Structures are given as structure tokens and as C-alpha cells.
Amino acid sequence: MKKTLTLVIVAALVAALTLSSAAALFTDFDSWSEFVAGGNPCYNDEDAADYWIGEWNGGNLHEDTPAYAEITAGKGVDGSKGLVVYEDGMSNVGLYLFAKKAGLTTDYTGANYLRVWMDLTDVGFRKANWGVFDSSYSLFTTDEGDIDGMPFYYLADGSSDWVEMFHGGDGCFGDAQDSDVFGFKGYFAFPVADFWIRDNTNWNALDAGTPANMADVQGVYLFWDYSDMLMGGEKFTIDNIEFVDDYKAPLPVPAVEVEEEVVEAAPAEAAPAEAPAEAAPAAAEAPVAAAAPAKSAPAAQTGDIVSIAMVALVATLGAAVIIKKHR
Numbered sequence: 001m002k003k004t005l006t007l008v009i010v011a012a013l014v015a016a017l018t019l020s021s022a023a024a025l026f027t028d029f030d031s032w033s034e035f036v037a038g039g040n041p042c043y044n045d046e047d048a049a050d051y052w053i054g055e056w057n058g059g060n061l062h063e064d065t066p067a068y069a070e071i072t073a074g075k076g077v078d079g080s081k082g083l084v085v086y087e088d089g090m091s092n093v094g095l096y097l098f099a100k101k102a103g104l105t106t107d108y109t110g111a112n113y114l115r116v117w118m119d120l121t122d123v124g125f126r127k128a129n130w131g132v133f134d135s136s137y138s139l140f141t142t143d144e145g146d147i148d149g150m151p152f153y154y155l156a157d158g159s160s161d162w163v164e165m166f167h168g169g170d171g172c173f174g175d176a177q178d179s180d181v182f183g184f185k186g187y188f189a190f191p192v193a194d195f196w197i198r199d200n201t202n203w204n205a206l207d208a209g210t211p212a213n214m215a216d217v218q219g220v221y222l223f224w225d226y227s228d229m230l231m232g233g234e235k236f237t238i239d240n241i242e243f244v245d246d247y248k249a250p251l252p253v254p255a256v257e258v259e260e261e262v263v264e265a266a267p268a269e270a271a272p273a274e275a276p277a278e279a280a281p282a283a284a285e286a287p288v289a290a291a292a293p294a295k296s297a298p299a300a301q302t303g304d305i306v307s308i309a310m311v312a313l314v315a316t317l318g319a320a321v322i323i324k325k326h327r
């Protein structure tokens with residue numbers, strides 16, 4: 001009986017420890033103090049930059065249909081900072097988010113999904129796909145798998161039910177791929193096993209079908225275009241980019257703590273700080289409020305605390321049971 005109890009306790013400890021490593025944050029955009037666009041960083045990292053937005057694989061800007069990515073207060077999850085993205089046209093857009101300059105984690109060994117929150121309230125995609133690039137700037141995305149039926153998952157804000165959806169025959173999602181996401185707002189998750197080497201950005205001559213190496217994630221990549229010409233200029237938002245072992249892993253919960261810190265530190269300025277972001281849609285919105293010192297309290301930290309508490313609780317209970325058995 002005692003052995004059985006001990007085994008149960010050990011299993012609970014392992015489960016609690018595993019929970020703490022279930023999610024690794026790439027970025028929630030909350031702690032960025034600057035957001036620097038790179039000059040043709042698609043093939044190299046000579047120009048230290050935070051992001052690139054333009055031609056998806058050629059390192060050229062779309063002169064006639066410029067695209068924008070701006071970290072904007074109030075637009076992310078629960079009113080946090082999020083990355084607002086839009087384009088003055090309907091070209092194919094590649095968005096690269098670089099880890100190196102900002103010192104983001106590049107090793108996501110063991111991750112099975114890229115999970116990201118998107119607010120597509122006013123936007124639908126004709127075609128879109130997520131992926132990663134490695135330290136050679138080779139791209140790995142679902143777009144290379146030109147087969148129907150590669151799954152992805154969606155959890156609408158306020159819902160507790162993940163819905164399974166599918167990429168279409170071009171390895172993308174969107175209304176041209178029978179997976180329209182117009183108006184969606186919530187978390188999306190994409191299996192990283194379907195992020196395959198793109199043949200025309202395959203600088204290392206890897207074999208076709210080579211999946212991304214999750215120990216070498218130099219950055220995250222999104223390909224997209226609008227589903228309708230009339231959407232030109234409409235904005236959508238990206239936030240809470242993570243790599244998780246299970247797409248149903250506990251969601252990050254940083255917003256409450258961030259808001260509390262801001263309110264406590266400067267109650268008079270906290271409220272109006274969010275208003276200007278929406279007040280000037282046409283003007284170039286200032287990327288990143290450099291003055292905002294609010295700490296990013298990554299979900300992983302909260303998760304760790306919860307896990308540590310669970311471990312302590314389980315260990316205490318276990319010790320109590322064993323002591324009682326000995327008596």
C-alpha cells in the first residue's frame with residue numbers, strides 16, 4: 001500500500017514538473033522598448049533588426065503596397081501590447097520576427113506547436129501560413145506541404161473548446177483554402193512538424209520535407225494576404241507567440257499582473273495611455289511606448305509558480321501520508 005502511495009506521489013511530482021515546461025514564450029510584445037525594422041535581413045543577420053515586413057522570400061519592400069508592423073498598446077491580449085499588422089494593398093506579405101537582437105529564446109526543443117493569439121475582427125486572409133526560420137535564415141512553413149488536411153487548431157476568446165481546422169491544398173489557411181478565419185479572435189495553434197523547409201529559401205540544401213529544428217529557431221514567420229481588395233489597410237493583431245508541447249497547454253495570463261502594476265504605479269496616467277492608440281489610426285502609430293516600464297510577466301513564470309506550489313503541496317501531502325503510515 002505504501003509503495004502504491006509513493007508511486008502515485010512520484011507520478012504527481014513528475015506531472016507537476018512537466019506542466020511547468022509545457023509552454024515557452026517567444027514574445028508577448030509587452031517588454032519591448034524598441035522595434036527596429038531590418039534592411040533586407042531575410043538572408044543574413046548582418047543588420048541587427050527586430051523585424052522585417054515585405055516580400056515574403058526576396059528581401060524587397062513592396063514599394064506600391066507598403067506593409068507595416070507596429071507594437072501597439074492596448075491591442076494585445078487583455079489590453080496588453082500587441083503587434084498590429086497591415087498593408088496598403090493586397091500583395092503577398094512576409095513578416096519576420098527576429099529573436100537575436102531582442103535576446104529572445106531560440107531553443108524550443110520538445111515543442112510540438114506554435115501557438116499564437118490573433119485578432120482578425122476586421123480581416124480575413126486569402127491565404128496565410130505560419131512558420132519559423134533558422135540561423136541560416138532558411139524558412140520552414142506549412143506552405144511547402146501542398147497537401148490537403150494538415151490540421152491546425154483554434155480557440156475563440158471566451159470559449160473553452162478548441163476547434164480543429166485544416167490547411168488547404170496549398171499548405172495555407174484562409175478562404176481560398178476552405179478555412180476562412182475572417183472575424184476570428186483567439187488562439188491558433190500549428191503543429192511544428194508541418195513546418196517544412198521551403199525549397200526556394202533552402203540555403204543549406206536540406207532534403208525536401210526536412211522539418212524545422214526546434215533547437216534553432218532564429219525567428220517566427222507569417223505569410224499572409226487579404227482575402228479581399230477592399231480590406232486594404234485593415235489592421236489585425238498578433239500577440240502571445242509561444243511554443244508549446246500541447247496546444248491545450250494552459251494559456252498565458254500576464255495581462256492582469258501588468259495592469260495592476262501600471263495602475264498602482266501611476267493611476268492618473270494609466271487610463272488615458274491606451275486611448276491615443278485608437279485615436280489616430282491614419283497617422284503612423286508610435287511603435288512601442290518606450291516610456292512604459294511595465295514588466296512583462298511571462299506566463300511561464302506564473303506557470304512555474306503554480307507548478308512549484310503544486311510540487312510543494314504534493315510533496316507535503318506525500319510526506320504527511322508516509323509519516324502517518326510509519327506511525
Ligand SMILES: [Ca+2]
Nearest residue numbers: 028076080081
Ligand atoms: Ca501582449
